[in-house]
Amino acid sequence: MNQVNVDELKGKKVVWFISSLDISDEYIYKVIIPIGETIIEQYQIVWIPIVYEWTNEAKEKFNQLADNKQWHVVRYFSTIAGIRFIEVDWQYKGKPMVVVTSHRGEIEYRNNSLPRDFSIWEIIIKLGAKWFDRLASYINDQILAWMKEKKHIFFYGGKDDKWVEKFKEKAETFTKDTDIKLVSLISSSKSAKKFWGSVEELFVSVSKINISHQQQVDHHVTQQVQNLFWFKNESGWAVLLEGFTVATSGHGSIMLKVLEDFNEKLKEQVGPNFGSAFKECQKLVVGKEKLHPCYRFDIEDGTEKDIPNHTMRCPDCSRLMKTYLSLRCCHEEED
Template sequence: MLNAVQGVVSKVESAVSHVHHHIEVEATNIFTMSDEKIIDLVYGTHVHAAEKSFDEDSLFVVVENVLMRSSQIIDKIVQGVHVHVDNIEEKHSKGNLSVPLCTLKAINNELSCKAPNEETAHKTTLAILNKLSNYTWEAKAVLALAAFAFEFGDFWLIAHHYHSDPLAKQLGLLKRVPGLIKTSELQKHRQTILELSSLIKLTMRVIAIFDEFEKLSISYDLKYIPGLSIALDHMPLYVYWAILTIAACATKLGILISSEPDRAYDLSPYSQKISFIFNQLTMQLNVCRRQLAEAEAYRRLCKLILTPTEIMEIFKALVFYKFDVVKPLIDGSTNRTVNIDVLRRKNVFMFFAGLDITEEDISILKPVYDLVSKKEKSYTIVWIPIVEQWTDELKKKYEILRTKMPWYSLQIFSPLAGIRFIKEHWQYKGKPMLVVTTPQGKVENLNALHLIRVWGLKAFPFDRKAEEIISKERHWIGSVVNNVHPTIETWVKEEKYIFFYGGKDNDFIQTFTKNVTALQSDPFIKGAKINIELFCVGKTAKGGEDHGILSRFWTGIESLFFTKDHKEVDPVTQEIQKLLSYKNESGWAVLSKGSAVVTTGHGSAILKVIEDFEQWKEVIKVKGFEVAFKEFHTKVTHTIRHCCRLDVPTLGGKAPDRMKCPECTRTMETYISYKCCHIDGPLSAHH
């Protein structure tokens, strides 16, 4: 009776103990524990100030060789795969490697004979980390793996020689080798053994990536590889999971060679976690390698640009990380692939643009292509598409666009090696730009599209010299409004006075139109044979807005702005800056004689001059209409004051860091302005 009661009590105690253990595991479930909590626990075991160092690289090589050969033996014994183990190629470590045996034995003591559950694996991991508190993070993982390999490799070495070597046979009995390698046991535990082997190999690959990060951090400045800082910050977390998995594998091996090989202990949660970490680390390593390649390409480009030698070398450095691409260009005129040799000894117009370029962007370059393909054979154009990440859809879009371009197109569906250089040094901001280079790779113009938009072939070859000559051109308004209206060209040729005007305020537009029309009909003006015309920019005949004309006009003015040297502002540049500052005002106006600008002004000031015509008309008899109008306008601007605001688009070009006010010459305050005109309609949801 007493024995029966004692038996019941024993069972109850056992059940209570099991419940308490279950609650404890639930309370610290490692697979639901936050990364922050784990990192706090792990950092608590680390003593950074006294980090020990040893040759962990050489030790890891030995461990890799041990685990690789163990894996081959497992394949031979468990799967019957015939492998000549002696013929396996292995890595070589330093011959004088000093293995920290005492440390490895201490870790092995922690790994041995543990209860098969997550809580124990967690405690074992923290105990190992405490014993390795003075080692670097990578060294901790290598030492833990080495301790496991010490036992794992020993077991399978004995198993390999068990039937052929008397000593191996006796050692095998001590290690319980025959209990696992019997045919019946192998059949039963075959899958479990293979899963264990696979998991430890994956953990080894994770630790190998730790070594890659370590080498990168030693060899390179972190500012060149931003992704490396992220990886190193997470290293304690990754080391924890690697050692935890090793602890779980050690426990599983102990179960397999114990007297209870059927005891349940599922490794799949560890396998899933370490697989996730391996994928994360692989992606991070690829990011770091790409960033390193970009940094190297950037450094190489900076050096090449300072000492240019050949345009092909610049082109290769801009595009390729390693030049092993055969015929990367497509000749748009023949639709055939060609090598970059076609650029040799050529002045190259490099057309940088994404896949959002318009028909108008392409049409701007077609007259240039016609010229260089027929007459100026020492020049050529190459489209270099700027795409951060290629997809099948984008490749199809590229093919459609390419067929519209008769010049060369680069066909490389991978990120450009020199993208950082193009963005930082050449100021590529996502809008099309045309970089002009000499046969020696010297940059003559960072964005010739500004010149081409305004002056067309008149500015060829769009280099510094051509830009300097044409930037002094006083007759600029005609180039901007050319082809806007069929009668303007006639007015310009006849040297008529033309008022170009516009603005946001319809009342201003109507008042200005009424007053200039009255001025046209004034007996004094008619008697003096002063021919005045007026053109409202962006207004249709019915009074609505023509956004196409408005866009072309202001794009032309902005392009003019970028073609100017803003260090010393001449009268022409000043007028362009003034006009650009009126873009978002209620009203503005430009008076020209033919295509030569007389003056530019805020709508209210120019309107005041016209309204007060009686006050200055007598001056016309002495100085002429042009001078009289300009002088009175200057007087008016001293009485009518308004803020002058310049919204300069940040396109590739020469936007100045500082700018003087075009009206009062004080240095203007600097602001950042963002703008969207919604001109392309609503975006689809995925944008």
């Protein structure tokens, strides 16, 4: 916890999280506070707890919530004058809320009644931050360092271990003596579970923003997010990153075919334009081989998350997707 004087934040972009003490660590981490380093670098994050009576129990709860967090906390044990401003000008209604202010102090975003399933992705996407950064934080520290250095990175994985091994061998041969990096996602790892959970949150947020807001998410971002979520249950997949930007991504059958058929041509393009060259070769493979695997999105408790499924368009062909009901039991205990 970093205690902060509000005057120290003048001239800086700030994400203000305002709430009572009636919240949990799980709620803070999952719903409100971004983990990605890029977001933390772009915005100061400040928690203002609204407490009208500081009992010993309240102080203990405050210390527990504020302990070992990456953001700033306005610490006080008596009523502060700013509460009136927050209640009147920011319209605090007793529920957790978020306000984002620019370096000039102007409000860029405000939500004063956060729903149960609110996600920080809504802020990240609408403010145009680098959305893949938070996802990368679930993979490993090395990929974040390479992204900051604007390296080209093949990020890949899949349910089929044989495909994963085959892609790894082909990619290692191709990237030998180049500065292109390789990162795999082990499907059975704890980090993979967190990664796909965060991808689903992002998918849900993008879907809802596109339906409920006049200003939609950029089409390319929507397409990239949908592709990534589709990969979750596929045999193989690969994403080509250029720093924090997704240059292209695709099903395993397509991405492997690109490396097999255009090996020499792509080696000549290794450099700043490698992402564009790979994407063009990918289009040629899709056109020649007629490779258009079916897209499927499996969302756990999807009805409770109020997904606008009847207006969901395929990221590949732009047709309206068909909706199916899927029920499953794997005879396992709940986590």
